[in-house]
Amino acid sequence: xxxxxxxxxxxxxxxxxxxxxxxxxxxxxxxxxxxxxxxxxxxxxxxxxxxxxxxxxxxxxxxxxxxxxxxxxxxxxxxxxxxxxxxxxxxxxxxxxxxxxxxxxxxxxxxxxxxxxxxxxxxxxxxxxxxxxxxxxxxxxxxxxxxxxxxxxxxxxxxxxxxxxxxxxxxxxxxxxxxxxxxxxxxxxxxxxxxxxxxxxxxxxxxxxxxxxxxxxxxxxxxxxxxxxxxxxxxxxxxxxxxxxxxxxxxxxxxxxxxxxxxxxxxxxxxxxxxxxxxxxxxxxxxxxxxxxxxxxxxxxxxxxxxxxxxxxxxxxxxxxxxxxxxxxxxxxxxxxxxxxxxxxxxxxxxxxx
Amino acid sequence: xxxxxxxxxxxxxxxxxxxxxxxxxxxxxxxxxxxxxxxxxxxxxxxxxxxxxxxxxxxxxxxxxxxxxxxxxxxxxxxxxxxxxxxxxxxxxxxxxxxxxxxxxxxxxxxxxxxxxxxxxxxxxxxxxxxxxxxxxxxxxxxxxxxxxxxxxxxxxxxxxxxxxxxxxxxxxxxxxxxxxxxxxxxxxxxxxxxxxxxxxxxxxxxxxxxxxxxxxxxxxxxxxxxxxxxx
Amino acid sequence: xxxxxxxxxxxxxxxxxxxxxxxxxxxxxxxxxxxxxxxxxxxxxxxxxxxxxxxxxxxxxxxxxxxxxxxxxxxxxxxxxxxxxxxxxxxxxxxxxxxxxxxxxxxxxxxxxxxxxxxxxxxxxxxxxxxxxxxxxxxxxxxxxxxxxxxxxxxxxxxxxxxxxxxxxxxxxxxxxxxxxxxxxxxxxxxxxxxxxxxxxxxxxxxxxxxxxxxxxxxxxxxxxxxxxxxxxxxxxxxxxxxxxxxxxxxxxxxxxxxxxxxxxxxxxxxxxxxxxxxxxxx
Numbered sequence: 001x002x003x004x005x006x007x008x009x010x011x012x013x014x015x016x017x018x019x020x021x022x023x024x025x026x027x028x029x030x031x032x033x034x035x036x037x038x039x040x041x042x043x044x045x046x047x048x049x050x051x052x053x054x055x056x057x058x059x060x061x062x063x064x065x066x067x068x069x070x071x072x073x074x075x076x077x078x079x080x081x082x083x084x085x086x087x088x089x090x091x092x093x094x095x096x097x098x099x100x101x102x103x104x105x106x107x108x109x110x111x112x113x114x115x116x117x118x119x120x121x122x123x124x125x126x127x128x129x130x131x132x133x134x135x136x137x138x139x140x141x142x143x144x145x146x147x148x149x150x151x152x153x154x155x156x157x158x159x160x161x162x163x164x165x166x167x168x169x170x171x172x173x174x175x176x177x178x179x180x181x182x183x184x185x186x187x188x189x190x191x192x193x194x195x196x197x198x199x200x201x202x203x204x205x206x207x208x209x210x211x212x213x214x215x216x217x218x219x220x221x222x223x224x225x226x227x228x229x230x231x232x233x234x235x236x237x238x239x240x241x242x243x244x245x246x247x248x249x250x251x252x253x254x255x256x257x258x259x260x261x262x263x264x265x266x267x268x269x270x271x272x273x274x275x276x277x278x279x280x281x282x283x284x285x286x287x288x289x290x291x292x293x294x295x296x297x298x299x300x301x302x303x304x305x306x307x308x309x310x311x312x313x314x315x316x317x318x319x320x321x322x323x324x325x326x327x328x329x330x331x332x333x334x335x336x337x338x339x340x341x342x343x344x345x346x347x348x349x350x351x352x353x354x
Numbered sequence: 355x356x357x358x359x360x361x362x363x364x365x366x367x368x369x370x371x372x373x374x375x376x377x378x379x380x381x382x383x384x385x386x387x388x389x390x391x392x393x394x395x396x397x398x399x400x401x402x403x404x405x406x407x408x409x410x411x412x413x414x415x416x417x418x419x420x421x422x423x424x425x426x427x428x429x430x431x432x433x434x435x436x437x438x439x440x441x442x443x444x445x446x447x448x449x450x451x452x453x454x455x456x457x458x459x460x461x462x463x464x465x466x467x468x469x470x471x472x473x474x475x476x477x478x479x480x481x482x483x484x485x486x487x488x489x490x491x492x493x494x495x496x497x498x499x500x501x502x503x504x505x506x507x508x509x510x511x512x513x514x515x516x517x518x519x520x521x522x523x524x525x526x527x528x529x530x531x532x533x534x535x536x537x538x539x540x541x542x543x544x545x546x547x548x549x550x551x552x553x554x555x556x557x558x559x560x561x562x563x564x565x566x567x568x569x570x571x572x573x574x575x576x577x578x579x580x581x582x583x584x585x586x
Numbered sequence: 587x588x589x590x591x592x593x594x595x596x597x598x599x600x601x602x603x604x605x606x607x608x609x610x611x612x613x614x615x616x617x618x619x620x621x622x623x624x625x626x627x628x629x630x631x632x633x634x635x636x637x638x639x640x641x642x643x644x645x646x647x648x649x650x651x652x653x654x655x656x657x658x659x660x661x662x663x664x665x666x667x668x669x670x671x672x673x674x675x676x677x678x679x680x681x682x683x684x685x686x687x688x689x690x691x692x693x694x695x696x697x698x699x700x701x702x703x704x705x706x707x708x709x710x711x712x713x714x715x716x717x718x719x720x721x722x723x724x725x726x727x728x729x730x731x732x733x734x735x736x737x738x739x740x741x742x743x744x745x746x747x748x749x750x751x752x753x754x755x756x757x758x759x760x761x762x763x764x765x766x767x768x769x770x771x772x773x774x775x776x777x778x779x780x781x782x783x784x785x786x787x788x789x790x791x792x793x794x795x796x797x798x799x800x801x802x803x804x805x806x807x808x809x810x811x812x813x814x815x816x817x818x819x820x821x822x823x824x825x826x827x828x829x830x831x832x833x834x835x836x837x838x839x840x841x842x843x844x845x846x847x848x849x850x851x852x853x854x855x856x857x858x859x860x861x862x863x864x865x866x867x868x869x
Binding site: 402403404423424425426428429433434436438439440441442443444445449452453454455456457459498499502 | 747750751753754757758760761762763764765766767768769
Binding site for chain 3: 073120124126128129130132133134138140141144145147256260263267296297298299300301302303304305306307310311
C-alpha cells in the first residue's frame with residue numbers, strides 16, 4: 001500500500017511548493033493560448049476539432065474527480081452532460097431567460113443528479129461494478145427519456161439551441177477560448193483539491209477505504225462531494241457545448257459518443273492524474289484526425305489501440321512518464337517528482353492468522 | 355517424504371519466512387509451533403502452492419514441487435486445510451466432500467472412513483456448508499482434504515475458533531488418523547496439544563526455525579517451556 | 587392477454603439464453619464481457635455467409651457455433667490472461683476496457699466488411715397453436731432450443747464432476763485450487779462455452795426475425811440486464827430472470843409503449859442492484 005502522510009489541518013495546503021504545483025497548469029494554459037495562432041490557420045474545421053477535444057478533456061477532469069479520485073465508476077458522463085445541455089437548452093427555449101441562466105440551471109441539475117447517484121451508491125454500499133451498472137442504466141434510461149419526450153426535446157431530430165452569441169460558436173476562436181478557459185479553470189480546481197486535505201482524503205480512501213474511515217475520513221461524504229463537483233463540471237461543459245454548437249440531439253450525449261471515449265482517454269492519460277485527461281484528449285483528437293478513413297475502420301483501429309494501450313500502459317501515460325522521469329532523476333541524484341506511484345494490483349491478501 | 359530446503363516466502367517483496375528447512379518422513383506427525391506472526395501460515399501456503407516461494411525448494415518423494423500451481427500440488431498428494439478453511443458455502447456438506455476427490459469420482463470407502471471419523475458430518479450431509487457451526491466446518495474441511503487420499507495432510511491451526519472440548523476432540527481425531535498411517539503436518543499455537551499428537555516438532559520464530567527435535571525433547575526444553583507453556 | 591404473455595415467454599427464453607453466457611463468465615472471474623453481443627453477431631454473419639454459399643442450415647449453424655467458441659477461446663487466451671492477473675477493482679476496470687476494445691474490433695470489422703449483413707433463418711410451417719394462441723413456428727423452435735439448452739446446462743452444472751468444479755470456483759476460488767481444480771482451465775472452458783452459447787443465441791434470435799450486424803451493443807446490454815437480475819453465475823437465475831423480464835417487456839410494450847418499456851427493463855436491473863444485489867438466484 002502507498003503510505004499516506006499524517007492528516008493535515010483542515011484547509012491546509014499539503015505541499016508548500018505552490019509555484020511548482022501550478023506549473024503544469026500554467027504550461028498547459030500557455031500552450032492552449034498560442035495553439036490557435038500556431039496550428040489552426042483560421043480553419044473552422046480545425047477549430048471545431050479543437051473545441052471537441054477541449055470539451056472531452058473537460059469531461060475527463062470531471063470524470064477523473066469522480067472515478068479517479070473516489071473510485072465511483074460513473075458510466076453516465078454523457079447523460080450528465082446531457083442533463084446540463086438539454087436542461088439549459090430547454091430552459092432558454094421555453095422561457096426567455098438568458099444563456100447564463102440556462103448554463104447555471106444545467107450545471108446545477110447535473111450536479112444534483114450526480115450527487116444523487118452517488119448518494120444512492122453510498123447508501124447501498126455499491127461496489128465499482130454495481131455503481132457502473134446503475135449509472136449505465138441511468139445513462140441508457142436518460143437517452144430513452146430524451147427520445148420519448150419528443151415535445152420537449154425534439155427526440156432524434158434534435159433541438160436547436162438559441163440564446164448564444166455567435167462568437168462562441170464551436171467553430172470559432174471565441175468558442176475555443178471559452179472551452180480552453182473552462183478547462184484551465186477545472187484543472188486549477190482539481191489541483192487545489194489534490195493539494196489540500198481533500199486530496200489527502202481522496203488518496204486515503206482510494207488506498208484502503210476501511211483504514212481511511214478509521215483515520216477519520218468520512219468516506220461517504222467525500223464521495224458525494226466529489227461526485228457532485230465532478231458532475232457539475234460535466235454538466236457545465238455539456239451546457240456550454242449546447243450553446244456553442246447551436247444544436248443538440250441525443251447522439252451528442254450518447255453513451256457511445258461520450259462515455260466510451262472519456263473512459264478510454266482518461267484511463268490512457270492516467271486515472272487520477274491532473275493532466276491525464278488533457279493528454280488523452282489531445283492524443284485521441286490527433287488519432288481521430290488520422291483515422292478519418294472509414295467510420296467502421298476507425299472503430300476497429302480504435303479498439304486495437306485501446307487493447308494495445310491497456311496491455312502496455314496499464315496505469316496511463318502520465319504515470320509511465322512520471323516513473324521514467326523518476327528513474328532518470330534518481331540516476332542524476334535529483335529529487336523525485338510529486339505524484340503518488342500507481343497502485344499495483346495486490347496479490348491474494350495474506351490470511352489474518354500468523 | 356517431504357523435504358523443504360532453504361525456503362523463503364513473503365508478500366509484496368518482503369520475506370516473512372527465510373531459510374526454512376523441514377523434513378517429514380512417511381507416517382510421521384510433525385508440528386510447527388510458533389506464536390502469531392511467526393510465519394506458520396506463510397510457510398504452509400508456500401508449500402501448498404498458494405504463495406510462490408522467493409527462494410528454496412519443496413520436494414515431495416523426489417518430485418520438485420517448488421513454484422508449481424496450487425492445484426497441481428493438491429493433485430500430487432498434498433492436502434492443505436487452511437485456517438480459513440475455504441469451503442464451498444452454497445453446496446451441501448456431501449458435495450463439499452465429493453469435490454475433495456476431484457478430479458476423480460468419490461471413493462465409497464474413503465467417504466465411509468470420513469463419516470466414521472466424523473459421525474456429525476454424516477448426520478448433516480444434506481446441510482449447506484455455509485450454515486454449519488465452526489467445529490463442523492473444521493471437520494468438513496479435514497474430511498474434504500481426506501477424500502483425495504493424500505500422501506500428506508497439512509493443517510493450519512485446526513483448533514482456531516473451536517471450544518476447548520471440541521479442540522480436544524479434533525486432536526483425538528487426528529490421533530486416529532495418525533494411527534491409520536496418515537502423514538501429518540500441523541501448525542499450532544497451542545503447543546501442548548500439538549506436541550501430544552506429533553512425533554517431532556519445529557519451533558518457528560520471526561520467520562526462522564529456532565529449534566527442532568522430537569516432541570519429548572521440545573516438551574522438556576526450558577526455552578520452549580518458558581515461551582510457550584508459561585512455565586518459569 | 588394470453589398471446590402477450592406467451593410472446594413474453596418466448597422473448598424471455600431468448601433473453602435467458604442470452605444472459606447465461608455472460609453470467610457464467612461474470613460469476614467465474616468477475617469479468618463483464620462487453621464484447622458478448624459482438625460474438626453473437628459474428629456467429630450470425632458466419633452462418634449467413636455459409637448459407638449464402640449453399641450450405642444446409644444445420645451445418646451452417648454448427649460452423650457458426652464453433653466459430654463463436656473459437657473466437658471466445660482466442661479472447662480468453664490473449665486478453666483475459668492479462669485481466670485475470672489483476673485482482674479486485676483493477677481486474678474490473680481492465681476487463682471492461684479490454685473487452686470494450688475487443689467489441690470495437692470485432693464489431694467494427696463486421697460492420698465494415700458486411701455493412702448489410704444480417705441473418706434470418708426462416709422456419710417454414712404453419713403457426714403452431716399453444717394454449718389456443720397461434721405462435722410462429724420459428725419462435726416455437728427458438729423456445730424449444732432455449733429450453734433444451736437450459737436443461738443440458740442445469741444437468742451439466744448440477745450433475746457432472748466438471749460442472750461441480752465450475753460451481754466450486756465461483757463459490758470459493760482458493761478452495762477449488764486446494765481440491766485440485768485449476769481455475770484458469772475452468773475459466774477457459776467456460777469462456778469457450780459462453781462463445782458457443784452466443785452462437786446458439788444467434789441461431790435462435792434469427793428464427794424470430796432478422797439479426798442484423800449492428801445488434802451487438804443492444805444484445806450486450808440485454809445480456810447484462812438479465813445477468814444482474816438473475817444473479818451472478820446462476821444458470822437457472824438467468825433463465826428465470828429472462829422469462830420474467832420477457833413477460834414484463836411484452837406486457838409493457840403492448841399496454842404502455844416502447845420507450846418506457848426499455849426504461850422499465852433497465853430500471854429492473856437497477857432496482858435489483860439496489861434492493862437485492864445478489865439477484866434472484868445468486869449467492
